[in-house]
Amino acid sequence: MEHIVIIGNGVSGITTARHIRKNSDKRITVISGETDHFFSRTALMYVYMGHMKFEHTKPYEDWFWKKNRIDLVRGFVQKINPDNKTLELTGGDSIGYDKLVLAVGSKPNKFGWPGQDLDAVQGLYSYQDLESMEKYSPSTKRAVIVGGGLIGVEMAEMFLSRGIDVTFLVREDRFWGGVLPKQEGELISRHIKKHHVDLRFNTELQEILADENGRARAIITKEGEEIECQFVGLTAGVSPNIDFIKNGKIETNRGILVNEFLETNVPDIYALGDCAEFHQHPTGRRNLEQVWYTGRMMGETLAQTICDNKTPYRPGMWFNSAKFFDIEYQTYGWVYSELKSNENEFYWEHENGEICLHLVFDKTSNALLGINTFGIRMRHEVCEKWITTGKDMNHIMEHLKDANFDPEFYKQYENQIVNQYNQQNGTTLKAKKRDWKRIFVKN
Numbered sequence: 001m002e003h004i005v006i007i008g009n010g011v012s013g014i015t016t017a018r019h020i021r022k023n024s025d026k027r028i029t030v031i032s033g034e035t036d037h038f039f040s041r042t043a044l045m046y047v048y049m050g051h052m053k054f055e056h057t058k059p060y061e062d063w064f065w066k067k068n069r070i071d072l073v074r075g076f077v078q079k080i081n082p083d084n085k086t087l088e089l090t091g092g093d094s095i096g097y098d099k100l101v102l103a104v105g106s107k108p109n110k111f112g113w114p115g116q117d118l119d120a121v122q123g124l125y126s127y128q129d130l131e132s133m134e135k136y137s138p139s140t141k142r143a144v145i146v147g148g149g150l151i152g153v154e155m156a157e158m159f160l161s162r163g164i165d166v167t168f169l170v171r172e173d174r175f176w177g178g179v180l181p182k183q184e185g186e187l188i189s190r191h192i193k194k195h196h197v198d199l200r201f202n203t204e205l206q207e208i209l210a211d212e213n214g215r216a217r218a219i220i221t222k223e224g225e226e227i228e229c230q231f232v233g234l235t236a237g238v239s240p241n242i243d244f245i246k247n248g249k250i251e252t253n254r255g256i257l258v259n260e261f262l263e264t265n266v267p268d269i270y271a272l273g274d275c276a277e278f279h280q281h282p283t284g285r286r287n288l289e290q291v292w293y294t295g296r297m298m299g300e301t302l303a304q305t306i307c308d309n310k311t312p313y314r315p316g317m318w319f320n321s322a323k324f325f326d327i328e329y330q331t332y333g334w335v336y337s338e339l340k341s342n343e344n345e346f347y348w349e350h351e352n353g354e355i356c357l358h359l360v361f362d363k364t365s366n367a368l369l370g371i372n373t374f375g376i377r378m379r380h381e382v383c384e385k386w387i388t389t390g391k392d393m394n395h396i397m398e399h400l401k402d403a404n405f406d407p408e409f410y411k412q413y414e415n416q417i418v419n420q421y422n423q424q425n426g427t428t429l430k431a432k433k434r435d436w437k438r439i440f441v442k443n
Contacts, residue, residue: 003027004306005087005097007077011292012273013103014038015299016306021068023307028069029095031087033076035127037062042292044130045154049161054127082249082266099268099306102245102256103299106238106274106290109147115208119215121232124155133158133231136215140164140230144219146205147236148175150322155233156197157325167198167227169205169219181337183347184372187356188324195325208232238290240275253277255288260312262302270306272298282313291320317384324374327354332383333370335360343369346393346424348417350375357417359396366392376413377405394429397421401434 004020006013009032017028043057065072073095079088080100087095108123110116120136122129133155143159145152148170156166172178174185175192192199204222211217218228240255251257251265255277262270273295278287297315304311321330335358339345344363349356355375361368367390371383382403386396400414414431422429 001027002098004099006030006101008103008105009038010105012295012299015296016101016303017070019300019303020306029071031073045158048158102271103273104241104275107241108234109237109239113205118210121216123234124151136231142229143231144227144229145233145235152235153324169203170201171204173201191327242275261305270302272302285318327375330373333387335370335372348420361393368396378403379405397429398432400431
């Protein structure tokens, strides 16, 4: 019986395993050194904040794996031997495979800062990171977080929930400056400061200082300022967790290089999820896609190929969502941090400064290219249809209510948005009533 071995029990690896089992009787083994069972990584913050127990983060009961004949091995792979198709685990054990799936995820970036390996200096990615935060939090009065992204905001919210002061260092002039346009960056910056975070822009980490026990006691910025703290969160992005693969036969760049079928250069070895990097993305998106839903989609795709139905990865339109403290964020299509030469924009912001809609469209055709929303929920299927079919801005404005996902008695902003659009463009458009048939059939 063909043996499929998957290294990594995150969403990419486990989705692959589940869909292989749905489509075949192949032998499946999942190896992970992090936890015994798959859990929702994005829910770790809610465990720390007391909203959930860890057991609630597991989508499947522990008996699910045995029932579905998916063998679980707790351990770390230290070497891959493609010539004889074996894996060497720390401790001396070895496992053979017929096909190997690398779903080894990411690790927090470190940039060679002095003191970056001290105690109470870490990112927020693994279950072990959660355990470490639990360990050091009772003796932490102030945490310094380095890097302005989603994980940094999560870590800040976690510490604030326990009354721990937070200083947030961002090297750019606005929050998440490499991703968000200036308007959204300023909106989120105000919201973070509203939660009493000491948010500092144009500020970089120089060094982390140790106490007599090898734990962080302070940081020094590049400007020479010393900030006392008992914990340093490194949240300046993540990089593929591939150190144990480098210098072998599997080709790597920033990640493990794959083609559109998620195949590496070595026969019968595949990679997906955070650790996979396309030679050239099959749909023109970024070659590294490190978000939850793309890992799941890759797993579903790869399972088809492994089950003899060779299928290319075709994810469709880019989208993502997140939460910045109390503000929900959605993005569809492409809204870059700076407008491109062929792009124009329409930006509306509510007077409270915490709700906005940002539409980017083609200068020539007026066709919608991308959507950012903060504080407004929009329907995925409607936004995708608008972008993929090239609907123009006049159509978007008239049918804006079709995309509203908020419950009936939530405040609606479409009339305000269309009025501003009319003022800026000299049009007389009106937001039409929601048409459910158009939303789900024709839109």
